[in-house]
Amino acid sequence: MRDCDVGIIGAGPSGATAAYHCANSGLDTLFVDKSQFPRFKECGGGLSERAMSYLDFPVDDELIEQDIYGARLRFGDEEVEVLKSYRVAGLVTRSKFDCFLVQQAISAGAKFLEGEKVTDLRRSGEYVDITTNKAHIRAKLVIGADGSQGITSRYVRNQLKRNEYAIGLVTEIPTDNEDIDKYIFNTIEIHFGITNMGYGWVFPHEGYFNVGIAGIADALRNPKKILTNFIRERGFHGQYRFRAHRIPMGGVRKKKVADRIILVGDAAGFVDSFLGEGIAYAILSGKIAARVCHNALQNNQGWREDSLSIYNEECYKQFERDLKCSLMLAKLVHRFPKFFSQLMASDESVLGRYLDIPANKLTYREYLRWLKRKVPGFLIQRAMKSI
Numbered sequence: 001m002r003d004c005d006v007g008i009i010g011a012g013p014s015g016a017t018a019a020y021h022c023a024n025s026g027l028d029t030l031f032v033d034k035s036q037f038p039r040f041k042e043c044g045g046g047l048s049e050r051a052m053s054y055l056d057f058p059v060d061d062e063l064i065e066q067d068i069y070g071a072r073l074r075f076g077d078e079e080v081e082v083l084k085s086y087r088v089a090g091l092v093t094r095s096k097f098d099c100f101l102v103q104q105a106i107s108a109g110a111k112f113l114e115g116e117k118v119t120d121l122r123r124s125g126e127y128v129d130i131t132t133n134k135a136h137i138r139a140k141l142v143i144g145a146d147g148s149q150g151i152t153s154r155y156v157r158n159q160l161k162r163n164e165y166a167i168g169l170v171t172e173i174p175t176d177n178e179d180i181d182k183y184i185f186n187t188i189e190i191h192f193g194i195t196n197m198g199y200g201w202v203f204p205h206e207g208y209f210n211v212g213i214a215g216i217a218d219a220l221r222n223p224k225k226i227l228t229n230f231i232r233e234r235g236f237h238g239q240y241r242f243r244a245h246r247i248p249m250g251g252v253r254k255k256k257v258a259d260r261i262i263l264v265g266d267a268a269g270f271v272d273s274f275l276g277e278g279i280a281y282a283i284l285s286g287k288i289a290a291r292v293c294h295n296a297l298q299n300n301q302g303w304r305e306d307s308l309s310i311y312n313e314e315c316y317k318q319f320e321r322d323l324k325c326s327l328m329l330a331k332l333v334h335r336f337p338k339f340f341s342q343l344m345a346s347d348e349s350v351l352g353r354y355l356d357i358p359a360n361k362l363t364y365r366e367y368l369r370w371l372k373r374k375v376p377g378f379l380i381q382r383a384m385k386s387i
């Protein structure tokens with residue numbers, strides 16, 4: 001049996017960031033992951049400037065495999081490409097990036113248990129008993145950072161319905177860097193119109209393309225076939241291994257705290273519903289949760305759900321309102337594809353200004369306020385009704 005102040009389940013970006021901040025604030029911190037690191041994570045590896053700005057330390061240069069300045073967007077027959085004069089994002093390989101974050105947390109003093117799967121949580125007296133396949137841990141507070149398919153959320157809220165998450169299917173296509181640069185350089189490629197509430201993508205990494213599709217689960221029929229066709233249409237002809245994972249649709253308000261438990265990152269549902277970006281919100285929510293835990297442990301009753309609910313308010317203020325806007329934009333664009341494909345093709349500023357969101361120069365709320373001038377009010381009202 002090991003005792004700690006905070007037990008963190010999951011060591012992805014949300015868990016490692018929470019561990020870093022908990023340990024830095026002097027809490028006895030233990031974080032545990034079922035995988036041995038480095039481990040594969042289904043992801044495009046798009047690390048926005050916004051995400052980087054939420055970290056307290058710079059990302060090692062060698063982790064950034066490609067600087068991204070813009071996007072090439074296909075929507076039906078229309079295509080538009082916009083390059084900014086400043087970096088919008090970097091592309092990372094998640095196995096390496098996640099190890100880097102874990103290392104930061106360990107250096108800050110957090111203890112890491114890897115290759116241990118959490119199987120059960122039980123609240124008893126002043127602790128939560130965390131059972132793993134190897135040990136028992138007693139934590140005064142638990143941060144659930146075990147992603148969209150983890151178990152901690154079960155102790156806080158009902159499971160998501162199939163219209164509340166997307167399925168992402170991804171593969172890596174090994175290619176020479178020269179061929180990658182010929183295909184696409186400093187840009188990502190995004191194809192709308194191939195799935196409902198999602199898209200297909202080609203991201204150029206170091207020595208491979210990351211290619212994938214995502215779409216809302218209850219409308220996604222035969223994702224393997226969709227990805228296979230997408231890959232062939234992009235001119236790749238090998239046999240590739242596909243990996244699938246759930247992506248929660250952010251912007252739908254869900255319960256995120258219970259007595260002694262706080263959910264962060266994908267476990268809390270913090271993903272941009274339009275772009276599928278989750279790393280930024282995983283990092284930021286991990287940071288907020290650590291602060292809430294630190295304050296809660298100063299106070300006798302701080303572990304109670306009503307005290308921890310300050311976390312909901314902080315998240316809402318700092319980014320959840322924006323996730324709601326991302327959901328609204330997703331509904332607008334996917335409900336009226338013809339209108340938006342034509343708008344994007346005829347007015348480059350629609351994509352140009354959008355890129356300022358990951359570039360951390362504009363919020364979703366500001367973008368939608370600006371976009372409203374270009375979109376008939378009745379379309380917005382119809383999209384709003386379905387949220």
Ligand SMILES: Cc1cc2nc3c(=O)[nH]c(=O)nc-3n(C[C@H](O)[C@H](O)[C@H](O)COP(=O)(O)OP(=O)(O)OC[C@H]3O[C@@H](n4cnc5c(N)ncnc54)[C@H](O)[C@@H]3O)c2cc1C
Binds near residue numbers: 043047116276
């Ligand atoms: C196909 C796809 C493409 C994506 N592309 C992007 C992108 O380009 N950019 C972007 O910003 N976001 C992207 N996302 C979203 C992004 O991957 C997530 O939002 C992000 O990883 C969330 O971080 P997290 O730490 O909350 O969860 P995760 O990164 O999922 O980490 C959860 C950790 O918990 C561990 N775990 C789970 N269950 C247990 C258990 N029972 N016991 C112990 N450990 C457990 C897992 O092993 C894992 O390491 C993509 C997602 C998918 C599926």
